[in-house]
Amino acid sequence: MPRLLLDSWQVVIGIETHAQIKSRLKLFSKAYTAHLDHSSNTRYNVFDASFPGTLPRLNRKCIDLALRAALALNCTVQKRSSFDRKHYFYSDQPVGYQITQHYAPFALNGRITLPKFDLPVRIKQIQLEQDTAKSTFNPRTKTSNIDLNRAGTGLLEIVTEPDLRSPEEAAEYVRTLQALLRAVGVSDGNMEAGSLRCDINVSINRPGEPPGTRCEIKNLNSIKYMVAAIKHEIDRQKAILTSNDGLRQVPQETRGFDQDRWETFKLRSKEDAPDYRYMPDPNLGVLIIEKARIEETKSNLPVLPSETRARLLTQYKGLTENNVDILLNLDANRELNYDGDEAIVDGQATLGAVAYFEELCRPARNPKVVINWMTQNLLGQLSSLELAFSSHQIPASRFGELIDLVTSGQLTRPTGKLLLKHMLTNDIPVVTSVKELAQELDMLLVPSSKSTSTALFASSEDDALHQICLRAIDALPSEIAAIKAGNSNVMNKVIGWVMRESKGKADVKRVREIINSSIQEIG
Amino acid sequence: MRANVALGRTCFRLYSTFSRDYRAAIHEANPGINAFVSVSDKIPSKDGPLQGTAIAVKDNICTSSMKTTCSSAMLENFTSPFDATVVKLLQQAGADIIGKTNCDEFGMGSMNTHSVHGPVINPFRPKEKRSAGGSSGGSAAAVAAGMCDAALATDTGGSIRLPASYCGISGLKPSYGLISRWGVVSYADSLDCVGVMAKTVPEVKRVFDVLNVHDAQDPTSVPTQTRLDARRIVEEDLDSGSWSGKGSLDGLTIGVPQEYFPSELSSFITHSVRKLLVSLQHLGARVVPVSLPSTSYALSAYYVLASAEASSNLARYDGIQYGLRVPPPPGADTTKTSKVYANTRSKGFGEEVKKRVLLGTYALTADAFDNYFLQALQVRQLVREDFDRVFRYPNLLGRLHQDLDVVEPHAQTQVENENTTLHGVGQGRVDVLIHPSAIRTAPPLTFGLDKEVKGSSLDSYVQDVLTVPASLAGLPALSVPVISSPPENVKHQTREENEEKGGWPIGASIVGQWGCDELVLRVGRAVEEIGRIS
Structure with missing residues (x-):
């Protein structure tokens, strides 16, 4: 993808992402965070409902996760950051203000590299803030319904510098960020579920000339819409700048995206921009992050997807980029745990797809054979059974035994697949080895004088x-x-x-x- | 000693009788005083250090068993779903939470006249219809009129000390962060303090000691370790013999801030406080003049900061989740949420609250923020530094910055003290400051009304001149009654001076370094004793 469009306009894009922090409790209250499937107004407490006399109490787990995100994004974590109130009257904000970090954000000056384009994108800052309640308007009855489940959930606002030059780069940035946040256990990053939302700043200019006036497109909740919105915005701005009449100037605006008409529309002009009357929050004071805490988080930081990718490709001969992508995607789509905890099932840590693969390869199995069994057989059968990948569906040791039986010729490949299906759908006592199982099922190969x-x-x-x-x-x-x-x-x-x-x-x-x-x- | 214990036992046995007596007193006297707005009929029977103690609670402190109106139409029928931490602590200690007291709306006012429940009448001589002071006028009047043993109140810029002074009782505004604010309806979080009012200093202390504990639900609640550090510094000092604190005041240095005797100060008060200082000297205390040069800016800074925080804290009253709701009239503009809310907010808030919310809103706008809010923060820092310069104790609040628990907002105005040790000494030589609590005695309830018509209501704010500096610096301040002594040879008697006649109560404030509440209470006790002896 060339960094200039064909008709010699340069596109400049910057993205503000709001990622919900995957913490068990909310940012400043002890209410549980909610899923979309929780019934309305079941996950809030007196603080979230802005009752008089309630006070915020910062959730340390949210800080731990914010630290992970900041370090994964190569940011400089600020020793002192502070919280401010952003005031506006709206029904999704019961207390009349949002607590955010306006004057002194949590972390600054980071960077993330988009592997597909080998493109570094600068991160301007990361700040902690509260999510709003959800207000839905019923045009028929002209009433608004307010659901407080989301109110006060921790958000990370991650702001890039205007380093992106095309809708494709913007999309790739969001995908890379999603994978990164998931890898470090910070956020589901699920745009459909609303746990990741983007505001996009777009401007265009002729190369060599100063940047054009930017427009901000608010609240895009899928990559598809985001790409469409940017494309529409580029065309719209181009039309203004090349029109024969008028000022030939893009007015600075905040815009929305209409999902039915597939185009952006004006929400408000710069002049109508609200004055948020930012005020330092008098209750929360200064958040101090000591160096030791940063170092500790750094040393416990889960490995980032880019590092894993590079390592897998060099360490395992015969593995294709496609193979690696499949493994990384599996891990990226893993169900995240709250507060960045390790996944524990039946008292045992579960393995991600990469770890599972490596466990299988450990007793000198051929990586090519292992990845083929994983991708062609295991994943296929799991998806036909409508199960997600998990190391608990079939422990690596048992899957390894099965693979060995086939490679050593004791089991044919088709029987092996059959046995795998049997193992995935039945409860098999741990004491029974896979070979014993195959024997019980009369599956073992009729041996021949030459091959066994x-x-x-x-x-x-x-x-x-x-x-x-x-x-x-x-x-x-x-x-x-x-x-x-x-x-x-x-x-x-x-x-x-x-x-x-x-x-x-x-x-x-x-x-x-x-x-x-x-x-x-x-x- | 033995006699006291025996007396105590008798008291406990009779507590329910006392509680009933207080209820009878309320029944009889409250209609003419208007101190109580709710009275509880539940008399608890729990053991504890405050068993049998009837305590009234200001109506901006949440109780689940009685309404919490904040004297506002906005919350006229509001009952909180939970009890404030201070209420829980009192209940656990066996106290009888006897009722809720009148106050200025959301704590905003100095006369307790801005109340949906009507004004509080000063019980000293109810017939004269004088103010009990504000905003905690109901709490002060309830104590002064003998309707309870003690009262909880809040103090943002003087709301405990001024009514205590006007009503002739003791009122402590403790160091900021010592008493939990969970369940206390915020007016200005960085200034709000819960405090105690009672007839005597030991009674104040008895209740204060129960409340002086860390609360994890209040992010500004000071950690236990800092409390211990502050206590140790004061006690080591007292033990080292500079001042024994028992009877004799040898070794105690009292600072008298010259800026606290403004021209508006009544000559009765100047004279009475002078006499008090002389008495203290006789007991061995050293009295030295000190200067707190930023005092003159404190009032403006206070009103900018308090109003700004109020405009923020009161944004939640929109008629949606709880409280008053005024639906938009038919045909009204409902295109913006704020226009829908405006109906409720215009009706629900009183004039004084509206005035401060508007002022605060303005101070926070992008155009005014640097000139008002930031300037005020800087003045606040100057006021703190003034105090730090005169006290011989270090300010522990300034260096409190535990992970996630830092109290002071706005890093850029905060002095970094991280390398000094906790045992560091203060820069000055003064143990406590003493100054008049108010510039006059209780004004008539009509005071200021005629002036307000002319468009100048500054007089009611001038009352706060002497109290806001300690609030800005978060220092402990205790108002104790002193003997009213008329100045000799008064020739020209103004109307104000006439009003001072007749022995209306006068209060002196004892102000200490942050965390020196114990010391302030000890000196307060000595001041009280002087009044008793004479």
Whole structure:
């Protein structure tokens, strides 16, 4: 993607992102944070409802998560930051102001690199603030309903410098930020669920000339809308700047995006901008982050997606970028825990997809084989069972055993898949090894003298295979004739017949040998 | 000692009788005083240090069993879903929360005339219809009229000390951050303090000691360690013999700030406070003049900051979640949320509250912020520095910056003291300051009304000159009654001077360094004793 548009306009984009902090409790109250599926007005307390006499109490867990985000974004965490009240009257703000960090934000001067474009984007600042309540207007009854569930949830506002130059870069920035926030356990970053929202500043100018007047598009809640809004805004501003009449000047405005008309519309002009009467919050004082705390968070910071990506590609030969993307996406979409806690199921930490993969590779398994089993078999079967990936669906050790049984030829690949499905859908006692299980299910391969060391003890089974092959020759005379005539492709059909008869237990190689020698014997 | 214990036991056995007596007294006297706006009929029977003590609570402190109106039409029928921490503490200590007291609306006023419940009549001589002072006029009058043992009140710029002075009782505004504000309806958070009023200083102390604990629900509540540090510094000093605090005042240095004797000060008061200082000298105290040069700016700074915070804190009263709701009249402009709210807010707030909300709103606008709000913050810092210069104790509040628990807002105006030790000494030589609590005795309820018609209501604000500096600096200040002694050879008697006649109560304020509440109470006790002996 060229950093200049074809018709020689430069596009300048900056993004303010509001990410809900995945904390168990809200930013300043001890009420639980809410999901979308909680019924209205069930997750709030007297503070969130702005009752007289209530006071804020900063949730330390939110600070821990903000610290992680700031460090993951390479920001300088401010030793002293403070909270301010931003005043405005609106029904989604029961107390009449939002507590934010206007005068002294939490962290400054960071940077994030978009891997797809190898493009660094500067982060101007990160500030902590409260989310609002949700007010929904019913035009028929002309009434507003207020839901306090979201009121007071912790938000991180992450502001970039105007370093983005195209809708695609903007989209990639948001995707990269989402993955990063999820990787460090700070936010779900889910735009559909509203846990990540973007305000976009767009301006255009001729290269070499000073930046144009920017317009801010508020509250975009999907990447698709964001790209559409930016594209529309570019066209709109271009039309103004190239029109034959008027001032040829883009008026500074705050705009919204109409999802039905697929275009931006004016919310208010610069002159109508409200005066928020920022005031230092007299209750919360100065937030002091000591160096030791920063260092501690730094040393415990989960590994960032960019680092994992680079490491996987160098460490595991045969892994493609696509493979790595699949693993990273799986981890990015993992259900996050509150307060950045480790996921614990049945008293055991669960593994993410990357960790699961690495666990599988550890006993010198071929990474290529492992990733294929994971992506082609495990993920496919999980999705057909409508299950999400989790290391608890099948522990890595058991999946590894299964893979080994196939690689060592004790199980055919199709039977292996069948066994995997069985293991995913049934409760299997831990004491039973995968091989024992396969044995119980009569799935183990009919061993052949050549391919297994147990051939000597299994000659009777080999005899049984001989019997089936002979029956196949009887049952498929025209196919046998074709093979004799040199059409070796037909062999697959014969093998298929044998496989069916043997319930998939036959060793393909051995079947081929038996059929070939039998044909020769028959002459 | 033994006798006291025996007496105590008798008192406890009789507590319910006392509680009933107080209720009878309220029944009889309150209609003419208007101190109580709610009376509880529940008499508790819990053991504890305050068992049998009837305590009234200012109506801006939340109680779940009685309404909390803040004397505002906005909350006229509001009952809080929870009890304030201070109320809980009193209940746990066995106190009888006897009722809720009248006050100026949301604590804004100096005369207790801005109340939806009507004005409080000073019980000293109710017939004269004088003000009980404000904003905690109801609490002061309830104590003075013998309707309870003690009262909780709040003080933002003098709201405890002024009514205490006018009503002739003791009133303590403790150091900022010692008593929890959880459940106290905010007027200006950075200045609001809960305090105690009672007839005697030991009674004030008895209640204060129960309330003086850390509360995790109040982010400005001082951690226990800082409380201990402050207490240790004062006690080590007292033990080292500079001042024993028992009877004799040898070694005590009292500062008299010259700026606290303005021209508006009544000569009765000047004279009475002078006599008090002489008595203290006789007991061995050293009295030295000191200067607090920023005092003259304090009043303006106070009104900018208090009004700004008030405009913010009172934004929540919009008629949606609770309280009064005035729906927009038919055909009204409802295009903006603020226009819908305006109906409720115009009706629900009284004139004084509206005035301060408007002033505060203006002070916070982008155009005015630097010239008003920031300037006021700087003056506040100067006022603090004035005090720090005269006290011999270090200011622990200024260096309190524990992780997440820092009290003072606005880093740029805060002095960094991180390298000094807790044992550091103050810059000055004064233990406490003593000055008049008010510039006059209780004014008639009509005071200032005629002037307000002419458009100048500054006089009612001048009353606050002597009290706001300690509020801005967060210092402990105790008003104690002193003997009224008329100046000799008064030739020209003004109307004001006539009003001072007749022995109307006069109060002196004892102000200490932050955290020196114990010391302030000890000196207050000595001042009280002087009054008793004579």
